[in-house]
Amino acid sequence: MEVLLPVSITIFVIGLLGVFGNVNIVWATYRRRDFQSKCVLSLNDLICIGFEWKNAIGLISAVENYRIPCFWAISVYLFMITFQSTMIPCMAFDRLFAIAWPFKYRVTRTTNYVTLLCAICSLNGLLFVLLGIVFPENNDRIAACNPPLAFPPLISYLWNKWIISLNILTLLLYIASFALLHRKRKQIQTISNSSTRGEHQHLLLQQKIMRTMSVIIILFVISWFYAHCQVFFSTLLGLDEQTAEIVMSTAVVPVMICYVQNYYVYLWRSSDYRAAFKEQLHCMTPSAVGNSRTVATTMSQVRYLLGSMGI
DSSP: OGGGHHHHHHHHHHHHHHHHHHHHHHHHHHHOGGGGGGHHHHHHHHHHHHHHHHHHHHHHTTOOEEHHHHHHHTHHHHHHHHHHHHHHHHHHHHHHHHHHOHHHHHHSOHHHHHHHHHHHHHHHHHHHHHHHHHSOOOOOEESSOSHHHHSOHHHHHHHHHHHHHHHHHHHHHHHHHHHHHHHHHHHHHTOOSGGGHHHHHHHHHHHHHHHHHHHHHHHHIIIIIHHHHHHHHHHHTTOOHHHHHHHHHHTHHHHHHHHHHHHHHHHHHOHHHHHHHHHHHHHHOHHHHHHHHHHHHHHHHHHHHHHHTTO
């Protein structure tokens, strides 16, 4: 559809920023073991961007899309996007866990903890893909090959409501984390004995993390949450089928922002990530760095010679 052509171009432009950013996060994770918790989502984002590019190519090429072939073509994407939708509230729970039970959080084995969260997210993703297989419907023509349209209508309806529920849960968990962090810090500030110093330092660290998370939450609301609400209201308002499909297809633009945001938020808010990303940029452009140093050295030599000649 011609009306979706600008959407396709936008997908490619935003996707390029996302590929650059998420590759940098994965690279930083490989170089720094303390960044490992961010690698899963970055790899997931890269896969999702790849499938959205595939969708954009189909729109530009005016390929006719039908529901059942589309479902099988992007079944991995359906799994991954549902996986990520479940991982987002898991990350919110992680912040609440760290603030509410700091000692238990510090002694919990990271590998087992992350494995459990990934298992929960994987089961959720697998469930909806299996529902799409078990309850197929008519092989209708669809406007674009994207998740809301690839699922059978009933499963798509349930999937959308489930993700919105997870989004609301995410916001509630973050609100609870902010409130509990504020209350605990006020309590500890009134106590000056040594037994609370360790917890106070832990809460200061969590406060620093939550400042970064506050930016991510704002972007989450205006991208991921907004996109799924857009899909929800396209069905709630009783739009005709073609208009509803177009509205659902344009919802991919704010979703793409969600796939892109992490690198740029970490670059802005995290000094550790910023240092790692700058090192990587220097590694990617050694000739540019070398040339700039050579030019600077040459200019200083010229100025010295002109000065010695009295010019």
